[in-house]
Amino acid sequence: MLDHDRLDRVKAWQQRYVDQRKYAGSSVLINEGGQEAFFYATGLRNIEEGLPFTRDTLxxxxxxxxxxxxxxxxxxxxKGLFHLDAPVSDFIPEFTDMQALVRGATAIDQVxxxxxxxxxxxxxxxxxLSYPFNPGVLPAAMExxxxxxxxxxxxxxKMAAELAAYxxxxxxxxxxxxSVSIDVxxxxxxxxxxxxxxxxxxxxIFAPLGMSETAFRVPRGTGDRFASLYTPLAGDAMALNSAKTGGxxxxxTxxxxxxxxxxxxxxxGGGGLVGTIDDYMKFSEMLRRRGAHKDGYxxxxxxxxxxxxxxLPGDIASMGPQSFAEQPMEGMGFGLGGAVVMDPGRARCPGSVGDFSWGGMASTFxxxxxxxxxxxxxxxxxxxSSSYPSRAELKALVHGAVI
Structure with a gap:
């Protein structure tokens, strides 16, 4: 079980990130056995207007x-509408006649x-497939x-069809x-x-789970509850290939x-949603309950x-990745939609075998x-999200509160 005195360390950690101007603000929500065990929010969702980072911040x-x-x-x-070994071309015909870059390719036409x-x-x-912010020939063309x-x-x-031309x-x-494969x-x-x-x-998904404030577009009436996005980089916050730190x-942004x-x-489908912390907890709790929600499955x-x-055949690291990722690669496998802890020791982060997780580019997790x-x-x-090791630190803090 979680020790609440030890969980207070999470509050101090969140405040330190704010005091050091690493994050403008943050919130943490923890459920244990389906019941809320901890919530804390600190800092600002909007520095320019001095608005606090609150529980209902989007x-x-x-x-x-x-x-x-x-x-x-x-x-x-x-529902039996397809099987997982079906080629994507069965659904998006533009992927029918594909090519791949030859090993060691230096140009997009070396296929x-x-x-x-x-x-x-x-x-x-x-x-x-890849992402524009990864290193390599295809990412450069995508960028x-x-x-x-x-x-x-x-x-x-339209964009899925355009992608298939590469x-x-x-x-x-x-x-x-x-990669953008989840968008496809x-x-x-x-x-x-x-x-x-x-x-x-x-x-x-959202209606059955009661996720009333999660959508691809900021819901009407949200007003200034939608948080500002910040970056420590001098250039584009997503341009990891040319990232430069500024003062x-x-x-x-x-x-x-x-x-x-x-x-x-x-x-x-790979990165477009906005929402609140309570909404996403409902999604995580559905996973914890192995597909169940209050009215069914x-x-x-x-x-x-x-x-x-x-x-995967082994951990992510065994498959020769050359890309950015939201998680460590050693000791971490990958399921359908998230990473799976195989060996916490090799991942060098406290955790349980079978942990299922993922994060987002704006450092959410x-x-x-x-x-x-x-x-x-x-x-x-x-x-x-690669700016600071906050995810590993938070996992250590939570595991340090388990007694």
Whole structure:
């Protein structure tokens, strides 16, 4: 069980990040055995207006959208509408005649024939797709064409088709590379369900879970509860390839009143959602309860177990990744939508075998610990998430409170 005196260390840690101007503000919510055990918020959600970081603050969860999209795929899988070894070209025909870069390629036209990635390879980031902020030939081409699935970049169908015109970074299944593959799966959800991704999320996931303030667009009436986004970088907060630190550790990059998340067109299944900490805890608790919610099941317990086991041959590190990632790679496997702790020692971070977790580019993070029966959600708004080791520190603090 959790010792509440020891959990007070979390408060001191959060305040230290604010005092050192690493984060403008943050909140932590911990449930133990389905009951709230801890909540604390400190600092500001908006420095410019002096607005506090509160429990009802809305944030950009970026890649914490990925587990939601992966859940949607598994909900459709349970209906027998496809199997995970199906090629993505069955749903998005533009992926039919694929090519992949040859090993050691230095130009985008150095290619060889390739099969289309499968749905399983998309789910596990072994598809051959990439992200513009990764190193390499394909990421550079993606960056040049802004293939990023940002909120103001039009419709999902169009960008998924544009992406298919580029070669894969490697032959599917041969490596692990963090990628826009979950965005592509968002389009698969649309094709199979006949609904927009936003409508599917709302009717099939958010409404049953009571996640009333999570969406691809900042909900109407939110006003100034939508947090500002900051970065310690002198340039683009997402441009990790050319990142430069500047003198200001909390440089404003996006705020309410003029944010693209207030007029979202692109429903990015890989990084487009905004929401509150209580809403995301409802999602994490559904995973902890193996698919269950107060009125039934989104997925069966067996399917939930299947999602949250390692789907790689070994850990992520064994698959030669060259990309940015939201988690350590040694001692960490990857399930469907999140990382799975295989060996806490090799991951060099306190944890339980079977922990399921993921984070977002603005330094948000969640994990579900089936051994200790815990769900933990951390919200802040600083990009990139690689700026500080806050996730490992928070896990150590929580495990230090278990007695």
């Amino acid at each position: 944030v950009r969860i970026y890649s914490m959208t990925k587990p939601v999209t992966s859940l949607a795929i598994m909900m459709l899988l349970e 060889e024939p390739s099969r289309a990635p499968t749905l399983h390879e998309l789910l596990t980031h072994t598809s051959g 040049e064409q802004q293939l990023m699935f940002k909120p103001g970049q039009g419709k999902l169908e 070669p894969l970074a490697f032959q599917p299944g041969t490596r692990w590379e963090y 799966l968002g389009r698969v959800v649309e094709v199979v369900s006949g609904k927009t991704l936003g409508d599917f999320f709302e009717t099939e 200001e550790t909390l440089r404003l 996006d705020l309410h009143g003029g944010s693209p998340f207030e007029t979202t067109e692109m429903m990015s 989104l997925i069966s317990p067996k399917t939930a177990d299947f999602m949250m086991r390692n789907h 969640f994990w579900m610990d089936p051994v200790l029966d815990l769900s933990v959600v951390f919200f802040t708004q600083l990009s990139p």
